[in-house]
Amino acid sequence: MKIDILTLFPEYFSDFFQISIVGNAVEAGKIQPTVTDIRDFAFNKHRQVDDYPYGGGAGMVMKPEPIAEAIDFLHAEKDVPVIYFTPQGKPLTQKTVRYFAEKERVILLCGHYKEIDQRIRDLYVSHEISTGDYVLSCGELPAMIFVDAVARLQDGVIGDLNSALTDSFEINLLGCPHYTRPSEFRNCCVPDVLLSGNHKKIDDWRNKKSMEITAEVRPDILKRNDK
Secondary structure (H helix, E strand, C coil): CEEEEEECCHHHHCCHHHCHHHHHHHHCCCCEEEEEEHHHHCCCCCCCCEECCCCCCCCCEECHHHHHHHHHHCCCCCCCCEEEEEEEEEECCHHHHHHHHCCCEEEEECCECCEECHHHHHHCCCEEEECCCCCCCECHHHHHHHHHHHHCCCCCCCCCHHHHHCCCCCCCCCCCCCCCCCCEECCEECCHHHHCCCHHHHHHHHHHHHHHHHHHHCHHHHHHHHC
16 A cells, blocks of 8 residues: 655654554555655745735645645546545544555645645545544644554554454444453452453453443444444
């Protein structure tokens, strides 16, 4: 899977593609990332990439020309998704991650300042994605979340496939509690059922706990499951 990232701050990704699961995916050739500095396509005297918004108001807006030039430079086919991270986008869900993980190539556009010029969204962006109901200073962090999520679904990246398939949201429930050695820690003991060796009882316990946690923390997920 080829992942092209357009950003004003390439240094965000200098270590990211060398660490943990994402680093393993890169080393194994499962994802092929490229990072392009949008500022390299600002051909004005001061390499300016932002300007004041028409109509006034607070904040600066990323200019359309450098972004358009950067996207054009990638020579992507028309069916390659161009993803822009914005609070106005659709929520990033595991279903969405699975959809994009099957693509051969994606382009990730990281915004900055108040916004990007709307004409880029109209002319180039195919998908707008939000990672949550909060505001960040830049689009690089959501891009990293997206890359991590799709990388772990590439064949052979996760050593134990069952681990990925039983993550939260893969079964439309939050995950259950997990324990490791020692069996007792500061007077807190591992539930007996997990030490029993009875796999059916263990599965039943885990499913029950997942249901309880989901009902308490994210009841909206259960409502979606009922539809």
